[in-house]
Amino acid sequence: MSPGATMERVYLALKARILAGEFTPGTRLDPAQLSRSLAASATPVRDALNRLSGERMVESWHQDGFRQPQLAEGDIADLHGWLGTLLSLALKGPRPRPESPDVLLELAAHDRYPDAVDRLFRTIAIGTANRELQYSIVNAIERSAVFREAEAKIDERAEEALAAMADDYRFGRWSALRSKITRFHRQRVRLAGRVAAHLRPRSQPFRQ
Structure with missing residues (x-):
């Protein structure tokens, strides 16, 4: 090789x-x-x-x-704010309706919350013609993967919010989807401190 x-x-x-x-x-x-x-x-x-x-x-x-990065509350909050902004930008302007059965099947195929978040947000990224925006969204998704499990444990309504966003995407309700994405990430920002504490090994001190 x-x-x-x-x-x-x-x-x-x-x-x-x-x-x-x-x-x-x-x-x-x-x-x-x-x-x-x-x-x-x-x-x-x-x-x-x-x-x-x-x-x-x-x-x-x-x-x-x-x-491996040790994320503090501010790191997680900033990343959520950035990803929410990028996804909102990707949903502006004309959007193709997701008529393909394959797209609908893939959005519903993941039972685990981290996988479902990844699939929905990647699908939104693919829908934009701006390649720089696509790359930035995917990078933010991947950097967020390490705390998705903790996020689901701390916010018991996270899966419900995700399912509502996926429904909006399926039916092409772009304005409603942008609003839900904004609320979703604002809630993630509010919970950033608890997520950071969950991720931090007990032997490690708090880091600003």
């Missing part, structure tokens, strides 16, 4: 592990240790970590390597 293909394989595998929440916040991501589980040398692992650092999926510290 070529070096480029190896790095791509390692990048995708490592990203999948991060999105699945395999690494607790603050975990040091050592290329030498990860190379064994990823069946690759440390060099493509380091290259993949640098790429993920550029996407802000991991943190890179000078002379201290890579770490």
